[in-house]
Amino acid sequence: MPESPTGRATYRLRSVCVDYATPAGPVAGARDITLDVPASGMTVLAGPSGSGKSTLLRVLGLVERPDRGTVELDGTDVAGLSHRRRRALRRDRISLVFQNPVDNLLPQLSVTGNLRAAAESAGHDHTTDDDILGELGLDGTGDWSVSALSGGQQQRLAFGCALARRTPVILADEPTSQLDDVSAERVLDVLRRLADHDLTIVVTSHDGRLIDLATHLVRLRDGALHDVPPAGDTRTPKGVDTP
Numbered sequence: 001m002p003e004s005p006t007g008r009a010t011y012r013l014r015s016v017c018v019d020y021a022t023p024a025g026p027v028a029g030a031r032d033i034t035l036d037v038p039a040s041g042m043t044v045l046a047g048p049s050g051s052g053k054s055t056l057l058r059v060l061g062l063v064e065r066p067d068r069g070t071v072e073l074d075g076t077d078v079a080g081l082s083h084r085r086r087r088a089l090r091r092d093r094i095s096l097v098f099q100n101p102v103d104n105l106l107p108q109l110s111v112t113g114n115l116r117a118a119a120e121s122a123g124h125d126h127t128t129d130d131d132i133l134g135e136l137g138l139d140g141t142g143d144w145s146v147s148a149l150s151g152g153q154q155q156r157l158a159f160g161c162a163l164a165r166r167t168p169v170i171l172a173d174e175p176t177s178q179l180d181d182v183s184a185e186r187v188l189d190v191l192r193r194l195a196d197h198d199l200t201i202v203v204t205s206h207d208g209r210l211i212d213l214a215t216h217l218v219r220l221r222d223g224a225l226h227d228v229p230p231a232g233d234t235r236t237p238k239g240v241d242t243p
């Protein structure tokens with residue numbers, strides 16, 4: 001397997017399979033995925049609808065357990081850990097940003113209240129609210145209620161909550177798909193800025209603008225890796241790390 005761009009990998013997946021039971025028989029969500037996710041930069045999981053992007057993101061988020069194969073997070077094999085250990089790892093190491101902005105926030109709290117609640121959820125007793133709001137382009141909104149923000153502002157705040165949690169991993173599922181073009185551009189600005197932090201960022205998308213931000217592009221089709229370079233071929237753009 002070629003080295004990942006940074007040489008360090010946060011995740012190492014080997015032969016990961018996820019099967020869903022349906023009335024019509026089993027459906028493969030992930031087929032034999034072998035992949036390293038570099039410790040820093042932005043990995044984009046791209047592919048058409050139903051290609052397995054969300055399934056793979058859920059595996060990385062320790063929400064979905066693979067039916068076969070291994071998943072290492074920072075060298076620990078997490079696939080077989082107890083529910084409790086997986087939940088503790090999720091709390092300490094992973095922040096998830098969902099597609100729908102309102103699913104990421106607590107509507108009864110202010111903007112600052114959401115940042116503080118996010119920090120507390122990861123065991124921190126304070127946040128640098130003003131720094132984070134500045135980074136998101138949301139200066140001066142600290143006292144606002146979440147409902148006063150636009151969808152795009154809410155989605156930027158969701159990334160702020162991930163920053164407040166100070167987890168080394170941020171996973172985001174199609175974060176621009178529910179936004180108009182202008183709001184999506186602002187979210188992309190935030191993602192560009194996050195890419196400068198020493199974080200592992202993994203985003204699913206079929207938004208070409210987001211795919212252009214990838215430092216590591218993983219293409220999926222029918223639950224499997226697609227466009228896998230021949231062994232030893234390092235010419236593939238953006239460092240697809242597959243065997």
Ligand SMILES: Nc1ncnc2c1ncn2[C@@H]1O[C@H](COP(=O)(O)OP(=O)(O)OP(=O)(O)O)[C@@H](O)[C@H]1O
Nearest residue numbers: 020022027028029048049050051052053054055056
């Ligand atoms: N809970 C589930 N039960 C049954 N089948 C599922 C389930 N979740 C996903 N699948 C199936 O697994 C495959 C991969 O789905 P997944 O949602 O991971 O793809 P996706 O690329 O994220 O799609 P989209 O872009 O539409 O969200 C699809 O065939 C889908 O129908």
